[in-house]
Amino acid sequence: xxxxDLAWYVDRAAQALVFVGGISxxxxxLGIFVFVTKEGLDFVLGPxxxxxxxxxxxxxxxSNNPTYGALALMVxxxxxxxxxxxxxxxxxxxxxxxxxxxxxxKTREALKxxxxxxxxxxxxxxxxxxxxxxxxxxxxTFDVPVGLGVLNAGLILGLMAAPIMTTIAEDALKAVPxxxxxxxxxxxxxxxxxxxxVVIPASKNGLLAAVLLGVGRGFGExxxxxxASGHAIxxxxxxxDSVRALTATxxxxxxxxxxxxxxxxxxxxxxxxxxxVTFIINLTADVVVRGIRKK
Amino acid sequence: xxxxxxxxxxxYRTQNVARAVFFLMTxxxxxxxxxIVGTLVVKGGPAISWEFxxxxxxxxxxxxxxxxxLVGTVWLVAVALLASVPxxxxxxxxxxxxxxxxxxxxxxxxxxxxxxxxxxxVHALFGVGAFVxxxxxxxxxxxxxxxxxxxxLPVVIVATRESLQAVPQAFxxxxxxMGATRWQTIRKVVLPNSISGILTGVILEVxxxxxxxxxxMFTGAAAFVAFLPASVFDQTMAMSYHLYYIATxxxxxxEEVTFxxxxxxxxxxxxxxxxxxxxxxxxxxxxxW
Numbered sequence: 001x002x003x004x005d006l007a008w009y010v011d012r013a014a015q016a017l018v019f020v021g022g023i024s025x026x027x028x029x030l031g032i033f034v035f036v037t038k039e040g041l042d043f044v045l046g047p048x049x050x051x052x053x054x055x056x057x058x059x060x061x062x063s064n065n066p067t068y069g070a071l072a073l074m075v076x077x078x079x080x081x082x083x084x085x086x087x088x089x090x091x092x093x094x095x096x097x098x099x100x101x102x103x104x105x106k107t108r109e110a111l112k113x114x115x116x117x118x119x120x121x122x123x124x125x126x127x128x129x130x131x132x133x134x135x136x137x138x139x140x141t142f143d144v145p146v147g148l149g150v151l152n153a154g155l156i157l158g159l160m161a162a163p164i165m166t167t168i169a170e171d172a173l174k175a176v177p178x179x180x181x182x183x184x185x186x187x188x189x190x191x192x193x194x195x196x197x198v199v200i201p202a203s204k205n206g207l208l209a210a211v212l213l214g215v216g217r218g219f220g221e222x223x224x225x226x227x228a229s230g231h232a233i234x235x236x237x238x239x240x241d242s243v244r245a246l247t248a249t250x251x252x253x254x255x256x257x258x259x260x261x262x263x264x265x266x267x268x269x270x271x272x273x274x275x276x277v278t279f280i281i282n283l284t285a286d287v288v289v290r291g292i293r294k295k
Numbered sequence: 296x297x298x299x300x301x302x303x304x305x306x307y308r309t310q311n312v313a314r315a316v317f318f319l320m321t322x323x324x325x326x327x328x329x330x331i332v333g334t335l336v337v338k339g340g341p342a343i344s345w346e347f348x349x350x351x352x353x354x355x356x357x358x359x360x361x362x363x364x365l366v367g368t369v370w371l372v373a374v375a376l377l378a379s380v381p382x383x384x385x386x387x388x389x390x391x392x393x394x395x396x397x398x399x400x401x402x403x404x405x406x407x408x409x410x411x412x413x414x415x416x417v418h419a420l421f422g423v424g425a426f427v428x429x430x431x432x433x434x435x436x437x438x439x440x441x442x443x444x445x446x447x448l449p450v451v452i453v454a455t456r457e458s459l460q461a462v463p464q465a466f467x468x469x470x471x472x473m474g475a476t477r478w479q480t481i482r483k484v485v486l487p488n489s490i491s492g493i494l495t496g497v498i499l500e501v502x503x504x505x506x507x508x509x510x511x512m513f514t515g516a517a518a519f520v521a522f523l524p525a526s527v528f529d530q531t532m533a534m535s536y537h538l539y540y541i542a543t544x545x546x547x548x549x550e551e552v553t554f555x556x557x558x559x560x561x562x563x564x565x566x567x568x569x570x571x572x573x574x575x576x577x578x579x580x581x582x583x584w
Contacts, residue, residue: 011476018393021385025406025452028445032413035424094320102314103321113572114325120568121331121561122506123415124535128542128557129331132550162324192310213412220414222509227543247416247509254423254513271420275413282412286405 036271043265044272053269059233059244061253061263068266070273072233076243079236080225081218083154084161088218089211092162096169096210101195119163123223130156130228144240148230151239156228157218165214172206173199205288212285216278222247246270332565335558342555356519356540357547361556366523367436367531368563371511372504374440374527375447380497382444383451390452391459392481411449415509418446422514437527439515446510447500454496458489495574502567506560508535518544534560 048068052058056069099111130152138147176199184194200207222245230242231252250267257264299307346360353359386403394400422442432438462485470480486493508516516536524531538556541548 007476007479011478014478014481015393018385018389021382022389022394022403023399024382024386025403025410025448028448029406029409029413031425032410032417032421032445035429036417036420039420039424039428091320091324094317095324098314098317098321102317111321111325114328116572117565117568118325118328120502120506120564121328122508122535122564124506124508124539125331125335125557125561125564128538128553129334131542132553133331133334159324159327166324190306190310192313193306195313216412220412220417222414222416223539227539247414250416250420251509251512254420259428268420268424271417275417278412278414278417279409282409283405286408 033275036268036275040265040268040272042260043262043269046265047262048266048269057233057235059249061266066262068262068269070246070270072235073244073246073249073270075235076229076233077219077225077245077247079150079243080153080157080229080245081215083150083239084156084158084218085211085215086154086158088158088162088165088214091158092165092210092214093169093207095162095166096173096207097195099166100170100173101191101199115163115166118159119167121160123160123221124227126156126160126224127227130224134228138240142240146230146240146242148228149240149242150229150236153225153229153243153245154239156224157221160221160224161214161217164217165210168210168213169207172203172210175206176202209285209289212281212288216281216285219281220247220274220278222251226251246274250274332561335554335561338551339554339556339558342551343558347555348559351521352519355547356545357549357552361534361537361559363520363523364532364534364537364556365559367516367520368505368534370436370524370527370531371440371443371515371533372501374436375443375504376497376500378441379444379448379451379500383448384455384493386448386452387455387459388481391456392477392485407449407452410445415446415507418442419510419513421445422510427514433528434513434530435515435528436524436531437515439511439531439533440527442510442514443504443507446507447503450500450503451496454499455489455493458492458496459485461492462488491574491578495571495578498567498571498574502564502571505567506535506564508539511536512539534563 052067052069054074055071056067057072057075058067058069059073060067095111095115099108099115103111131148134152134155135147138144138152180198180202181194184198185191189197225245226248229245229248231244231248232242233244234241236243250270253263254267257267348360348365349362350360351363352361386407390400390403394403419442422438422445426432426438426441427434432441466484466488467480470484471477475483511533515530516533517530518532518536518540520530520532534556538553538560541556542553
């Protein structure tokens, strides 16, 4: 065997190894689906009443006559995420426009680093901030008995989802060719007119994908929502009401369940539901982004 | 001929208003970071001392320090990196150097986005179902770290792929023309030119891994362990879980201590981020092409 043969074999071996690494992401995502489903399957096929699951607000897994209605949890997640997006989407898109289109030099770098820092704060610290800083602040400002609820968790969640939306939206703006801007400017458009009439229309799919990924982020957030939402089963009627989220329910209850019990299976069923919804959100974002590439 | 008309002036005014509004929006978004860090420093700062950092908690965690949690976090991060960096770099090499533009590659990319988008608590359920139960590792550092590794894999892959793609194609072609195989090119040309970028991604991953709570709650983190972990099969305390526990489950913990724990945790995370950012800025200055 001469030296070139050895190099050739090494090359082949490396290619095979690297290929295994390449498909690992697919293996893991399938693995997540399979293992979460496996633990929840007995419950889904057995005691689960789908009608109750989607329409009842009675989540009483530990009562003598247990019921597994997840509606209040879904409404809890939706209300917190919705409230978060209400202020986070405009702010994030505005920030992306400022950083991408207006800011230059040092300002731009500083703002980008601050956004990155916002993304770096761990969710448990956000939850702690919600409990220890925002909670008294909300109680004092609005004169309400409890400051843990939709407002608190929504504000926290909005700040948490903002960096991902800002970053992806800025990428989408960056993907608009400079020649478009130059052509508009040559016709006498101001920078604002360029943004409004050229950049935003050209990048709208990317911006939409940014919003979708932000929604996905908010939907799946666990620790911060658990700590800042009040964790009470409730259909909220005001922003100060406490709610309970799907993710938070799993985090709070899994430690107390017996392996293989109905309660255990029910929590994994919530996991399957969360997995499917985030999968659909991410898939939609991918399709939306692909839409622009094809054009 | 070039004097501004009323119409011009109006459009410039609109532009300036728009610029000011967007600037304010950006500031609204980033100011909370400064407020949060500031508050943690003011309220948690007094708790920090050598004793706080290097002794174990006492009296139902109302006194003493956080040493076992710090050590536990180091274990969790180290084992998670050992597992995820080789896999992540291999995945990035495949995507950047080998992958043709086909359905498989598209699926891999979609899988990476999903892996990053799946809720952390679902990763935790996966960790329980796969590592703790199916592979029968039990709740331990190993199970928790593997769960963290799967969850943070996208961070390594994306950062590595980016720095690999920053190596000019001409470098590779020059090497192929000398008769080198694909692997020789990767090892001698592509990796040496991108290693610092990969390192930046790894540091970023450290920061992400150290802060995660949900994935380790049921796979290996414990509220209180009297001894330091001796092997990867022990359960351990961790900074993030410790903060959650004393903030929500334990009563009678002085406010100062809780803020102190939060301050140490956020300092670790932000320090790692700062190193990663500094490294990136420094590298940009070094770039020869």
